[in-house]
Each structure stands twice: as structure tokens, then as C-alpha cells.
Amino acid sequence: MDGLRVLIASTPVGPLGSGIGGGVELTLHNLVYGLGLRGHHVEVVAPANSLHLGERVHQIDGALQISAQGLGRGALTELPAGSVLAAMWSHIGSLQDEADVIINLAYDWLPFHLTQFFDVPVLHVVSMGSLSDAMDHVITEVERLRPGRLAVHSAAQAVTFPEPSIFRVVGNGIVVERYDVQLTVADDAPLGFVGRISPEKGLEDVAELSSRTGKRVLVWGKLQDKEYWHRVQADHPGATLDYQGFLPTDDLQAQLGSCAALLMTPKWVEAFGNVAIEAMAVGVPVIAYDRGGPAEIVDDGVTGFLVSPGDIDALVEAVARVGEIDRAACRQRVDDEYSSAAMADRMLEWVGDVLAARVRV
Ligand code: UDP
Numbered sequence: 001m002d003g004l005r006v007l008i009a010s011t012p013v014g015p016l017g018s019g020i021g022g023g024v025e026l027t028l029h030n031l032v033y034g035l036g037l038r039g040h041h042v043e044v045v046a047p048a049n050s051l052h053l054g055e056r057v058h059q060i061d062g063a064l065q066i067s068a069q070g071l072g073r074g075a076l077t078e079l080p081a082g083s084v085l086a087a088m089w090s091h092i093g094s095l096q097d098e099a100d101v102i103i104n105l106a107y108d109w110l111p112f113h114l115t116q117f118f119d120v121p122v123l124h125v126v127s128m129g130s131l132s133d134a135m136d137h138v139i140t141e142v143e144r145l146r147p148g149r150l151a152v153h154s155a156a157q158a159v160t161f162p163e164p165s166i167f168r169v170v171g172n173g174i175v176v177e178r179y180d181v182q183l184t185v186a187d188d189a190p191l192g193f194v195g196r197i198s199p200e201k202g203l204e205d206v207a208e209l210s211s212r213t214g215k216r217v218l219v220w221g222k223l224q225d226k227e228y229w230h231r232v233q234a235d236h237p238g239a240t241l242d243y244q245g246f247l248p249t250d251d252l253q254a255q256l257g258s259c260a261a262l263l264m265t266p267k268w269v270e271a272f273g274n275v276a277i278e279a280m281a282v283g284v285p286v287i288a289y290d291r292g293g294p295a296e297i298v299d300d301g302v303t304g305f306l307v308s309p310g311d312i313d314a315l316v317e318a319v320a321r322v323g324e325i326d327r328a329a330c331r332q333r334v335d336d337e338y339s340s341a342a343m344a345d346r347m348l349e350w351v352g353d354v355l356a357a358r359v360r361v
Contacts, residue, residue: 001352004040007099008032008054009092011106011127012065012085016050016057019222019246020067022196023172023274024105024127026249027153029053030173031103034344043099045092047084058095062087067224068107068131069200069268075132077109085110096120101351107131112138116145121354125151125170129160129269129292136162148354153272154293160269168350172272173343174334178250179281181331182257190216190242191319192259192284194252194275195266198224202289203241204232205265209315211238218259222246249278257282261304261322264288265315273297280304281334283327287318303330 010028014020021028032042032054042054048061062084068075079086085108092102093114102122104111112135115122130136142149143166151168158164191210195201203219210217219241223229233241244255256262262279264270264286272293276286280297286304288294298304304325307314336342 001348001355002039004035004100004351005098006035006040006042006351007092007095007102008042008044009088009102009104009106009111010044010046010050012047012062012083012088012108013067014064015047016044016053017248018049019196020064020224022222023272024107026174026274026278027125027127027172028105029249030175030340030343031347033175034173034340035347037341038344038348040348043095045088045095047088058091060084060088060091065106065108068128068135069198071132073132075134077134079110089114093118101355103347107135109134109138112142115142115149121146121149121358123149123151123351123354125153126157126167126271127153128271129157130162140166148357151350154296156269156292156296157271170346170350171338171343172274172277173338173340174274174277174281176281176334176339179253179278179334180257181281181283181327183283183327185258185260189258189260190218192256192262192279193217193219193221193241194256194262194278195221195264196224197221197226197229199228200266200268202265202267203229204235205310205312205315206263207232207236207239207241208312209263209319210240211236212312213316213319214240215319216240216242217263218242218244218255220244220247220252220256253278253282256284259284261319261325262286263315264294265309266292266294268292270294277334277338280330281338283331285322285325285327285330287315287322299333301325303333 011021063080270292289309290306305318
């Protein structure tokens, strides 16, 4: 497959570069780079004020979509007046003669529903686990009407949905060349936490660990829920959580490398956990709850430790043992499995299968 014209639809929750899109922003960046490396022409459709990426970013005006996390299983599908999501897909419709394939990264009802009306294949990378009945239903409908168009980042993510077998597992990747490995750190190196500051990320367990051990934790990420952030601090006065802000990837990776370990204590099934591979890329072992994407990324005892979700004693013990992990092995794992090229090849295999099986209806 030479010179494919690929159109990627970003998330409508925020402009690229804002951090509101969480891991989707990194996934998109990596896909643009990886598919470009393989000689394909990639354009992106995203909300206005997005960073420039790839050959072209079509900047679309409109009202941003509310994030799907935390809305509940019975949540209805809602669009604001002047929806950017609707405008993005009108624009994508007008571009479809110029694309061989459309890849949707948005976890929203509309693009899934529209799949059946496009002549060009629309493929969906589902970025979160099952959250609502309406989304589960429309995702299942895509499989019924256009089989083979659905992918997830991890097997653990797939099993949160009613029919796990309808998904292809494509993992994820990062532009690993942009990450400088730090093979040694000081004895009193801090721990790290990277992620949206929001209840599903379980920062309170990290605060508990910090107050029990006296360890300092550097915290990077979008302050999505300020009230939650203040509550975590108020509930754990003995914890040392040093908020470092939300940084662009290059700055984040340069600072993260000085940490002894990255802590991942999510309360939900993390679909993948991009921050795990970013930490490993800079040589930082990952201590994570044994659930969801991180449980598939972390090789227990080799690239970090997996502990039972909610078990703070086990977290404390894992932190004490982190010196046993070879930081070079963490980086090696990312080079082998999570590079842009590795991810692009998995995606292209999928695109190839869809194009080969395609029947116009
Ligand atoms: N991130 C960042 N700067 C920061 C903190 C986080 O760019 O200061 C990015 C991080 O690199 C990662 C994303 O935010 O790509 C979080 O993605 P993840 O898959 O871990 O979680 P999500 O937010 O999608 O649930």
C-alpha cells in the first residue's frame, strides 16, 4: 500500500495541544508521524486553535463537546448548539473524495453513526472502555453494518464492551526518538504522577502513599477537576504533591526522566495508559494497578511492578523495590513495541484488511 491519503478525525473536546483530549492527542500525533514515516499523506480535522501537525490540520470552529467520562451509563447523546463535532464531520464529508481512508479517534456517537453513509471506509480507534449504553449500541451497530472497522488499544479495554471480539487490538505508540532516556537518578529522586487531575485517575491513592512514606511526588497534567485536586490535598495533609503544571511533550519527557518511578493508580479501566510508555521511554519504571492497559504494558519485575488495585501497602512495597528495575530495559521495551513505526505498521495492516475486504454498498 503506497501513498495512501489518510484523513484523521480528532476529538471534539478540545483543540490539539490543549491537553483536554488526554491520550488521544498523543495517539494522533504519533499516528501522523508514523504514517508519514511509511510514506503516506496524512491530514487532520480538529477543533480551531489546534497545533499544526502532518501535511495539514483543518481547523474547525464550533462549540466543544463535553468529555464522556463520568456522565454515567444512561447518559444521553448530547450536542451543543453550533457543535464543533457536527461541523468537523460535515467538513470530513466534503473531503471524502480526497481520502482513501478516514480514521476516527473521537469517542462520540455521531461519527460511529455516520460510518454507514460514507463511501470511503471510516475506521474507529475507540479510546476509552465502555462508558454508556448509547455508545455501546452505536459501536455494535458499526460492526453489524461495516464489519472490521473497530479497534481498541488493549484487550482489557475490549472486554469492558458487550462484544469484545468485534475489536482489533492495535496497542499504541509514541515518537520515541523525541524521548531522552535517563539511566540513573539520585537516591532521593522523587516519584512521578502524570495525567488529567480527575477522579478516575485515582490521585488520592498516590497522596496516601506519599503521606505514608514521606516520598515527594511530582504531578504533571491538566487540572480538569480543581475541586477534586483541592480535596485530595485537604484529605492528605502529610502528602508532598508538587504540581508542575501541564507541559508540552518535549518538556514533560525531559523532566519525567528524573523520577525514580511513575505511579498509575486509576480507579477506572485505563484503556491504554500512554503515560506508561512515555515514562518507560525515558527509563522510568512504572508501578501500576494490575488492571486495564497498564497491566498489559508493564512487565512485572522487568519494566516495573503491578499491584492489586487499591492495595496501598503493596504500592509502598513496590516503591521500596524500584531499584531492582533496569532502566535501560524499560526504554528497550518501548523501542521494540511502542515506536511510531511499530504502531503505524499495526494500523496499516488493519487498513489493508479493511480495503481488501471492502464491498461498496
Ligand atoms: N500530558 C502532557 N503534559 C502533561 C501531562 C500529561 O502532555 O503535563 C499528556 C501525556 O503525555 C499523555 C496524556 O496527557 O499523552 C494522558 O494520556 P493517558 O492515556 O495517560 O490518559 P487519558 O488522559 O487519555 O485518560
